[in-house]
Amino acid sequence: MKNVKKVCFLLVFAMLFSVAAQQVYAKDYVIGEHKVPVTKPDPASTYVGSEKCKMCHPDKYDDWKTSGHPYKLLTPAEAQAFGIPFPDGYTDKDIYRVIGGWGWKSRFIDSNGYIITKTGAKKNVNGSNQYNIATKQWVDYKPGVTLKYDCGNCHTTGYSLTGSQDNKPGIVGTWEEKSITCEACHGPGSVHVSKGGGKGVGILKTDSASLCGNCHTRGADDTKIIAKDGTFIDHHEQYPEFLNSPHKDLSCVSCHDPHKGTHVGQTNPTEGAGIKTQCITCHAKQNTDFTGSTMQKAGVKCIDCHMPAIGESATGDAAKFKADVKTHLFKINTDVNAKMFDDAGNFANGYVTLEWSCLNCHNDKDKAWAGQYAKGIHKYVKGQASAEAAAATPAPQKSPGFEVFFAVGALLVALLVRRR
Ligand code: HEC
Ligand code: HEC
Ligand code: HEC
Ligand code: HEC
Ligand code: HEC
Ligand code: HEC
Ligand code: HEC
């Protein structure tokens, strides 16, 4: 009896101790915009670096190297190997790290750790400090502003809020390894490695979308999709979009292999390479309907309508309804009066509207035109609308106010574009 009590006491003590240890740890390491504490797989775990994981998981390592994650922060030499030029007035000697440049754009950190916002031979020209890969153009990012690099919680592994990496005054916090490495998603791996690995041995593995949501989000509220200039969705908002989508009960890894590249980038030549489950695997009926339709024969794909690039990272053309990050909202609202953003232009409404779904290709048409065809579009065959599609298609409704509304809308968009 006495022994049982003793064991119980020890167990409770051990539990309290491990909770306390977690809390101490939680203060040290953070992840994402919400500064979520990293969970430790084992109280003794520390970071060992991705090269250690390569020894026993060479396939995962090679896959991961094709994704954007390992290349979030680059040394000047790594950036040069990717063909990224430096801002006017700077050489590799004046640059500490290059931020991004794998997929969309690059920004640059100077030798004191500040984000470069002034360029030119005398470093007194405001702007021309962001390099866009698709257009090979220099554009302005917060021109002339003194800007600390405080982005490490989403761009590095084992990030701590205290101190400054390499004692650079412009850098907020320190990290164990630059970029998004194995241990950013699996937790520090020293115990796993020293015990020779194994399932559940000193390592984390989770399928939860909230893991990805730590970084693929923006702002304090994951349920809100923040707009950019009232015209686009801002980039890295895949998690808020997903939470507003019909797929919210799935996970990111229902469709994605988390180790492989998906976007076309420096180390991934194939669009969608990292998609392990295609739309048609889960939506066989829609695939059957779509097969043989005019657009299927013309090479249009499910994602062209359901995942248009509404998000803007580097480039976007509001008048053509085309930006550079594909949306994860999936659901199309076929109402011609539905709006992509709320009236104040602060947030997206949570579905894809017809101008984004159709007019980025049919840019000689308008939304009212798209509205006539949207319902039953999967089966649409030019010139011989199927009975079902015809039944589902309401008679072309020409509300007289619509043209006026569209003209005013187009004018506003044009004004916005000119302001940018
Ligand atoms: C000494 C070899 C070795 C090293 C080094 C190693 N692992 Fe493992 N790991 C294994 C073995 C063995 C398994 C079990 C594989 C299995 O059963 O399929 C495993 C399993 C895993 C799993 C799956 C865990 C689960 O519960 O299913 C993950 C995730 C993992 N390792 C990540 C890592 C990471 C991250 C690193 C680097 C920090 C790493 N491993 C380093 C040998 C190693
Ligand atoms: C962006 C987050 C992320 C990164 C970075 C990442 N992993 Fe994973 N890994 C995951 C997730 C999520 C799973 C579970 C996948 C699933 O269930 O489909 C996983 C699964 C695994 C597994 C188990 C595979 C299995 O079949 O059970 C191993 C081993 C592994 N990862 C090793 C690594 C190694 C090694 C690296 C670095 C080279 C790495 N991971 C980088 C998110 C990541
Ligand atoms: C909440 C997490 C988060 C924060 C904070 C964050 N980023 Fe990012 N960033 C991301 C994600 C995720 C992506 C890629 C996905 C996307 O753009 O939709 C990205 C992409 C980028 C890219 C383009 C990468 C490429 O390969 O082209 C640049 C450049 C960039 N961020 C710079 C910054 C800077 C500078 C800061 C700080 C002022 C910052 N980010 C803060 C998560 C974040
Ligand atoms: C610690 C922060 C972080 C976490 C956690 C994270 N990501 Fe990312 N992710 C990023 C950043 C930053 C980028 C931009 C990298 C670049 O462009 O070099 C990115 C880019 C991507 C890309 C576009 C580049 C490519 O390889 O195609 C995909 C897809 C992606 N992440 C999927 C995921 C998935 C799925 C998960 C969860 C399993 C996840 N990410 C977890 C920060 C993160
Ligand atoms: C892993 C399975 C899976 C994959 C892959 C998948 N979906 Fe879904 N999808 C679902 C589930 C589950 C639902 C919610 C239940 C339902 O409404 O059918 C759903 C719902 C939807 C809806 C809303 C249905 C409605 O009735 O309003 C659309 C649109 C959709 N998916 C499009 C896509 C597209 C496009 C792709 C490919 C990019 C895709 N899905 C990939 C499982 C999947
Ligand atoms: C030309 C644009 C377009 C293409 C391509 C397209 N869809 Fe759709 N899809 C729509 C529209 C518009 C709706 C809304 C129809 C409605 O509300 O009647 C829709 C509705 C859906 C729905 C909701 C349920 C339903 O049947 O109404 C699912 C699921 C779906 N699509 C999946 C897919 C899949 C899978 C593919 C590829 C095989 C695909 N779609 C290709 C435009 C498209
Ligand atoms: C229903 C399937 C599905 C789910 C769930 C899903 N994705 Fe995707 N994701 C895709 C597809 C399909 C693409 C585009 C592939 C292509 O370009 O061919 C994509 C592309 C991306 C991209 C690159 C965007 C671009 O413009 O190239 C990122 C980043 C990303 N996903 C992150 C995530 C994250 C984070 C989650 C979870 C919050 C998630 N995805 C959930 C199917 C999915």
Ligand code: HEC
């Ligand atoms: C990726 C580009 C793309 C997207 C997105 C797209 N289409 Fe198409 N669409 C085409 C192509 C290509 C054709 C074939 C033209 C031809 O052969 O006449 C076509 C043909 C059509 C036609 C028959 C041509 C005609 O003038 O009568 C209709 C109607 C149509 N699309 C409606 C839509 C609607 C509605 C949407 C949105 C729900 C949409 N399309 C989205 C590319 C696209």
